[in-house]
Amino acid sequence: MIRYQLTCAAAHGFDGWFRSSADFDGQAERGLLSCPACGSAEVRKALMAPALATASDVPGPALAAPSPAEPVTLVSEKDRALRAMLRELREHVTRTAEDVGDRFPEVARQIHAEEIEPRSVYGRATFEEAKALAEEGVPVHPLPRFPDDGN
Numbered sequence: 001m002i003r004y005q006l007t008c009a010a011a012h013g014f015d016g017w018f019r020s021s022a023d024f025d026g027q028a029e030r031g032l033l034s035c036p037a038c039g040s041a042e043v044r045k046a047l048m049a050p051a052l053a054t055a056s057d058v059p060g061p062a063l064a065a066p067s068p069a070e071p072v073t074l075v076s077e078k079d080r081a082l083r084a085m086l087r088e089l090r091e092h093v094t095r096t097a098e099d100v101g102d103r104f105p106e107v108a109r110q111i112h113a114e115e116i117e118p119r120s121v122y123g124r125a126t127f128e129e130a131k132a133l134a135e136e137g138v139p140v141h142p143l144p145r146f147p148d149d150g151n
């Protein structure tokens with residue numbers, strides 16, 4: 001058996017085992033070879049890499065092993081951009097607004113009622129508090145949180 005490193009029209013690399021050089025040529029000519037990654041039948045030898053193998057190692061005459069998996073990222077570009085945007089928004093708010101902590105619902109109401117000087121504030125509110133504020137017409141917005149913020 002001879003091992004050839006093969007490549008397809010889209011430059012995917014994979015291995016194929018053949019009885020002989022003529023066996024490869026014959027299979028390629030008849031379009032029996034195809035890329036395991038994209039299915040392209042335009043397969044050619046990338047590099048001569050003959051190697052010996054015993055018959056028991058190789059079940060088929062043209063066993064093509066898929067190339068190692070591509071590295072993958074967990075976060076898509078789109079998610080990354082969105083996350084960066086949210087982070088920027090949050091940083092803008094925390095830089096320009098006053099942190100009133102747990103007093104947020106109280107202060108937000110006072111500002112809304114014009115009892116105190118209007119300003120941007122941020123702080124903590126429970127879901128119920130935020131909902132109550134929204135129902136009273138107080139313009140509150142949730143700030144995006146990130147898993148690495150801690151609590």
Ligand SMILES: [Zn+2]
Nearest residue numbers: 008012035038
């Ligand atoms: Zn391919």
